[in-house]
Amino acid sequence: MSANNPQEITTLLLVDDDPDDQEFFKLALHTIREHISFAAAGNGQDALDQLTTAVCTPDLIFLDMNMPLMNGLTFLQKIKASATLKHIPVIIYSTSDEPHEISMARSMGAVDFVTKPTKFEELCQLLREKLALHGSA
Template sequence: MSYKNILLVDDDIDDAEIFKMAVESIDSKIKIVIEDNALKSLNKLKAASKLPEIIFLDYYMPYLDGSEFLKLIREVKGLKKIPVVLYSGQSGAKIKEVIKKFKDVQFLEKKANFRDIVDSLKEIINS
């Protein structure tokens, strides 16, 4: 499957812009929506008529962290099947707990090198 409709939830503007450029370098036809607030994003998802095919979620967010977002999204019938990838610069104990708790969640560490970001995203987007 190749994802063509992506939601990125990340409050770091620079990281979000790099992510967007990396996705566009993989396939310029991919539609990417960027939200900088997980709580607002969740509310928009609940009301959306067209849902993303995959969500990339920064773990460390204000108002609602990655674990809280996952718990709430998995409680909503129309949203629980959307694949989620935790996208974080850290892979510490909290992240590992979340991945263990939500077994269907993938993890992608934010990379410093643009080519590494593209390669990692390509594996997920084209899987």
């Protein structure tokens, strides 16, 4: 997080195995906020590798549920068990709206659970709301 404003989100990580969803998300994010650092990982294992070797950790993680190698719940469990990573807020970002999955993710430490929008403006609005809610105007 920024030293001048500890609440400002300056770095965001998207963990999603769909390259099209990654590009859609990145374009929407940079449409609403140009000066935010964006990183993506194709699965939970890649994200965990990035987080454990990175000099800077993200201020917020958007996490897909269904991915190869390591799914979202397993990734969430691993970072919430890590003393150095557990402070990072995680928003589940999934096509699923299954009540059991939502309940499970929240009980494991996810701060929110959102269904992936299909329209660009809906994604922009969702990102505006989530960035405002989690510390960034």
